[in-house]
Amino acid sequence: MTYEQQLHDEAELWGTEAQRMAGQVLPDWRAHRHLLYNVINHQQDxxxxxxxxxxxxxxxxxxxxxxxxxxAMAQRGANATGYDISPKSLQVARDYYATIAHEVPGTVQYDVQDLNNLSLPHAAYDVVVVKGTLHHLVNMPQVIAEVHQSLKPGGLFWVSDExxxxxxxxxxFSSALMFLLPTQVSYREKFGGLLKFGLNAPSRIKASMEAEDLSPFEGAGREHDWLALVxxxxxxxRVFNKPAVTGYLAHQINLSRWLAIPLLRMIGAIDSLMVRIGLLKNTGVVVYARK
Known part of the structure; x- marks a missing residue:
């Protein structure tokens, strides 16, 4: 498959997902912050x-x-630009912004852009943010270099990613929790999977945690140590470690919110402690980098 075809398929997949999500929750942080996995893993960050x-x-x-x-940055008064590969995703963004632009103190512009071939203006931005995207990129050294030169002196590069x-x-650890706790998979299916896959079951959970083969570029950036480049x-x-498995579990658990939130927060505290003492290795990090 050519790079152009991969790019097209990537854009289509995430565009369809953006449309699906917009049918359930408005593309606005005031709405997204209440989603369970954001409450547990992203809200504070x-x-x-x-x-x-x-x-x-x-x-x-x-x-x-x-x-x-x-x-959300424009709602804080910024002149904000968003780049994405998916025209469908950006249409969702533009359509919603058009309905609330009159109440947004800043400005918003959305543009289609292949992030592997960035060319950013010099010393133009106070803040550049990337959430859950770097691990999809194949041209990481250029991306990080472009971000660096595009920031004003003292500018912030903020990343939340794997x-x-x-x-x-x-x-x-994730496999044990997934087996014991009620999730989107029934206990009958869990026992069936355990009988079928046996000792290979954790490997399948590992692949699921890494979203293996979810999209054409899923995990492509893992060939580069983007954190070392930054x-x-x-x-x-400054690097802040996230828990090793709690974020993944928040996507899978099948409990009412009043039970799920305190349970996941308790698991998250144990999870974070196990990361700090080296029993578990996290992949999720939040990074604040200043030029």
Whole structure:
């Protein structure tokens, strides 16, 4: 398959997903922040990022999908631009923005862009953000270099993404939790899968945690150590580790919110402790890098 065909298929897949999600929840952080996996894994990080955004800032999001984070920066008064490969995703973003533009103090612009072939203006942005996109990119050194030169002195590069591969201990811990807790898979199917796959069951969970083969470019960026590239380019880099398995579990658990939220927060605290003492290895990180 050619690169152009992969790019087309990637755009179609995520465009269809953006349309599906927009049918369930508005592409607005005020709505997305209440989704279970955001409450558990992303709400605090996104709110901390948005607290950095000041009126009049020039901001850019790479891989903006349906545009809710780009929009959230504009809602803080920024002049915000969002780039994405999917025209369908951007149409979702534009359609929603058109309905609330009159109440947004900043400005929003959404553009189609192949992030593997970036050419950004020099010293143009106060903040560049990337959420869940770097691990899809094949031209990582150019992307990081372009972001660095596009930031003003003191500008912020904020990343929330996966760095590295899921290790087997994390997969085993996730497998145990997935088997014990009620999830979207019935217990009958779980027992059937255990009989069918036996000792290979954790490997299948590992592949699921890494979203293996979800899209043409899923995991392509794992061939590059994007975190090392950021640390080499930027003077001040702070890295915050996420739990190893709790974010994945939040997508799978099948409990009412009043049970799921305290349970996942308890698991997350244990999960984070096991990461800190080295029993588990996380892949999710949040990075603040200053030029």
């Amino acid at each position: 996104i709110d901390a990022l948005l607290a950095q955004i000041q009126p009049g800032m020039q901001t850019l999001e790479l891989g903006c999908a349906s545009g809710w984070l780009t929009l 760095a590295g591969d899921v290790n087997m201990r994390s997969a085993l 640390q080499a380019q930027f003077a001040d880099v």
